[in-house]
Amino acid sequence: MFRSFGLQCLTGICALSLASSVFATETTSSTGERSDVIPPLDTFKTMADDLKPEGWISFQNLADKQVVSFAPLMSLRCRLKEIRYSVDSKDLDESFPVPKCNREYPFHVEPQGLERPYDIEYRVDTVQALAVQLSWDDGSKSKIAYYEPCPAVGTAPCAYLVGSRE
Numbered sequence: 001m002f003r004s005f006g007l008q009c010l011t012g013i014c015a016l017s018l019a020s021s022v023f024a025t026e027t028t029s030s031t032g033e034r035s036d037v038i039p040p041l042d043t044f045k046t047m048a049d050d051l052k053p054e055g056w057i058s059f060q061n062l063a064d065k066q067v068v069s070f071a072p073l074m075s076l077r078c079r080l081k082e083i084r085y086s087v088d089s090k091d092l093d094e095s096f097p098v099p100k101c102n103r104e105y106p107f108h109v110e111p112q113g114l115e116r117p118y119d120i121e122y123r124v125d126t127v128q129a130l131a132v133q134l135s136w137d138d139g140s141k142s143k144i145a146y147y148e149p150c151p152a153v154g155t156a157p158c159a160y161l162v163g164s165r166e
Helices: 003-025 043-049 071-076
Strands: 026-028 034-036 058-063 065-067 078-086 094-096 118-123 130-136 145-147 160-165
Touching: 043 071, 043 130, 065 071
Parallel strands: none
Antiparallel strands: 026 034, 058 065, 065 118, 078 094, 078 130, 130 145, 145 160
């Protein structure tokens, strides 16, 4: 039922590379400087809809930590205004920082390295569910998506979509 996270990433990278080459056009200003155009918002919304069943976020247990990762959403950051979320409630009372857009490579996601800026850590089995809503740069918002950790979640990242609503 769930594809491995590695396969998801590889598929996503291929799709993003194709989308980037198809939608990102290059123009030159009168000074000769390159200015790239970010693809239309509808492209990002479609990508978010396609990513939603597999998880806008993922859960993972590493040693004595439960890691909630927002990395799957980072390829959308050039059109994201805000990522609202809540732990074990529907309040959307938290905000995850959206990294700066790289206009030259709008879908590129920098590796996390040791700092893991796309993750939030909790004690193991602390988070039972997470509600997530995306706010776009035009002011529109996605439906709220509700995720739970996959049954017997371990070191492989995964999430289980349990529903969504306006």
